[in-house]
Amino acid sequence: NAGVTQTPKFQVLKTGQSMTLQCAQDMNHNSMYWYRQDPGMGLRLIYYSASEGTTDKGEVPNGYNVSRLNKREFSLRLESAAPSQTSVYFCASSGGQGLGYTFGSGTRLTVV
Amino acid sequence: RKEVEQDPGPFNVPEGATVAFNCTYSNSASQSFFWYRQDCRKEPKLLMSVYSSGNEDGRFTAQLNRASQYISLLIRDSKLSDSATYLCVVNRETSYDKVIFGPGTSLSVIP
Numbered sequence: 479n480a481g482v483t484q485t486p487k488f489q490v491l492k493t494g495q496s497m498t499l500q501c502a503q504d505m506n507h508n509s510m511y512w513y514r515q516d517p518g519m520g521l522r523l524i525y526y527s528a529s530e531g532t533t534d535k536g537e538v539p540n541g542y543n544v545s546r547l548n549k550r551e552f553s554l555r556l557e558s559a560a561p562s563q564t565s566v567y568f569c570a571s572s573g574g575q576g577l578g579y580t581f582g583s584g585t586r587l588t589v590v
Numbered sequence: 591r592k593e594v595e596q597d598p599g600p601f602n603v604p605e606g607a608t609v610a611f612n613c614t615y616s617n618s619a620s621q622s623f624f625w626y627r628q629d630c631r632k633e634p635k636l637l638m639s640v641y642s643s644g645n646e647d648g649r650f651t652a653q654l655n656r657a658s659q660y661i662s663l664l665i666r667d668s669k670l671s672d673s674a675t676y677l678c679v680v681n682r683e684t685s686y687d688k689v690i691f692g693p694g695t696s697l698s699v700i701p
Contacts, residue, residue, distance in 0.1 A: 513691075521634070521677075521691040536688075568633055576622045578679075579689070581633035 480504050484569050484582035491559040491589045499554040499585050501569030509572040510552040511536075511579070512544060514565040521568070527552055559589045591616055593690045594680050600696035607668050611695050613678030614660045622681040623654055625663050627674040628694065634677055637663075668699045 482503045491497055503510065512524040513536075523536030527546040541563060543555045552571075556563060566586050570579040596613045603609050615623075623640035638645065640652040640661050651664040661680075665672055678692035 518693075520693040523688070526688065576639065578624050578626075578636040578639060579634075581635070583633050 482569055482571055482580050482582035484585055486585060488586050493560060493589060495559050496557050499567055501553060501582055502551045503571040505571060505573065505580065507571035507573045511570045512554045513568045513570065515568060516565050561589045564589045593617060594678055594692040596678050596692040596695045600698055602698045602700060603668055604700055605668055605670060608666050609668055609697065611663045611676055612660055613692055615680040618659060620680045623661050624679040625652055626677040626679055628677060629674050670699050673697055673699045
C-alpha cells in the first residue's frame, strides 16, 4: 500500500546513545516532516524538508539532525539521546498546498 | 494565546448523538484548514479539509468562519467507531505547507 513507512516502531536507548529514525514515502511528495508528540503538548514540528536537498528547523530542533537523502527518504538522527527526547515520533509527507499530510505509524522512543 | 485552540475534552456521548467541536485560530491570514482524527496509539489521519463554503462527507460536516477565525466539525449519528481524538489543523501564513496542530479533543461514544 502506498504511504509513509517509518522504522523502527519501538526503541529503548540509554542516555548518550545515538540512533537514526528512518522514513520513506512512495507518493512522490515533495515535502516531508518530522514531528514529536508528547502528552498534553500535541504535535510539535522538529524539522521539515520542502524539497529534495533542503531542510529547515521547526519548533523544537535542538538535539536532532535530519537528512533528506532523496525525494523518498527523510531521516532523523539523535546524536546523544536525553530522557527529554522520550516521545512518539511521526514522519509525514505532503503533496502540496491544501492536500493535507500522510503520517507514518510512528516510533515510540524511550530514553533511560 | 496559542495559535490553534480547541474545545477542552473529553466529550462523552451516546451512540446516535450529534456532537460538535470548535476550533479557533489566531492567524487571520491562514489559508488551509483540516480536521484529522487520531486513534489511541496510532498516527493522525486526515478526516477532511475545510472549505470556505463548508463541506460535508457523510455524517461529518465542517465549516469555516473566517470573520471569527474558527472552524467547526459536526458529527451526526455518532458511532462507537467515531471514538478518537480530533485534531484541528491550520496552515501558517508564510508557508502553505507548514501547519499547526491543535491539541485535540477527545471523543468517546458510549453504547
